Amino acid sequence: MPELPEVETLCCQLQGKIAGKKILAAKVFDHKLDGIANVRGMRICGVCRRGKTVEMRLHDGRSIVVHLRMSGRLFWRADRKKEPHTRWRMTLVDGNLDLVDPRRFATVRVVHAGRESLSNDLMGRFDFRNFMQSQAGRRIHVKTLLMDPKAIAGIGNIYACEILHAAGISPLRPAASLGESEWKKIFRQARRILRKAIAGRGTSISEWRDLYGCPGENQKELKVYGREGEDCVRCGGIIVRIRQGGRSTFYCPRCQEE
Numbered sequence: 001m002p003e004l005p006e007v008e009t010l011c012c013q014l015q016g017k018i019a020g021k022k023i024l025a026a027k028v029f030d031h032k033l034d035g036i037a038n039v040r041g042m043r044i045c046g047v048c049r050r051g052k053t054v055e056m057r058l059h060d061g062r063s064i065v066v067h068l069r070m071s072g073r074l075f076w077r078a079d080r081k082k083e084p085h086t087r088w089r090m091t092l093v094d095g096n097l098d099l100v101d102p103r104r105f106a107t108v109r110v111v112h113a114g115r116e117s118l119s120n121d122l123m124g125r126f127d128f129r130n131f132m133q134s135q136a137g138r139r140i141h142v143k144t145l146l147m148d149p150k151a152i153a154g155i156g157n158i159y160a161c162e163i164l165h166a167a168g169i170s171p172l173r174p175a176a177s178l179g180e181s182e183w184k185k186i187f188r189q190a191r192r193i194l195r196k197a198i199a200g201r202g203t204s205i206s207e208w209r210d211l212y213g214c215p216g217e218n219q220k221e222l223k224v225y226g227r228e229g230e231d232c233v234r235c236g237g238i239i240v241r242i243r244q245g246g247r248s249t250f251y252c253p254r255c256q257e258e
């Protein structure tokens, strides 16, 4: 599932490719997406990320909002060919932007702009005071909290594991047991890891591809995710995998304090 760095990668590439261009046509190929408002003839002013969604701002004040969910991908095609599982296509003067999505969970909506930016985005606006007051005292595991979009925008399973390893904190710690300095450490590491992942155009563990179909490079940087049974790069302990909230968690029980 694309997380913050993957969506940020897409938005940067889209900004360079489609901003300033006019939408010549938009077509839906999957009835599950029926009802998208007409955007033909609109000019795209800019593309930005909001949490895990891609927002394409139009000159009439509306925005096209794409949420990729599980398997959604946005691909640029200079020709008119269509990949299997293409559900939506927007045609511009020099090519097509396609939504390819085998599992069909992705959504496309046209909304009126004027929505406030999120205040829980670690790569944008982040209200630490508000986080400490409204989220930090929850009884759920710290890893589960990191992945809750209401608490923090854009972090999924891969980056949550990596962030906690870098911060030296066990994923099994109750969120409420962490002090302010531990949260600061987590967010410092989170920003570093997310920045690096954006620079590497995301993590291609399974099927993540960027706008031009290229895999990202950040998978080489992973220290715990997918490394069950391997040595911890920091302390030489053995990385383990556990089930947590229905997802796999990877961590080092030796250097990630309980």
Ligand SMILES: [Zn+2]
Pocket: 232, 233, 234, 235, 236, 237, 252, 253, 254, 255, 256
């Ligand atoms: Zn370790």
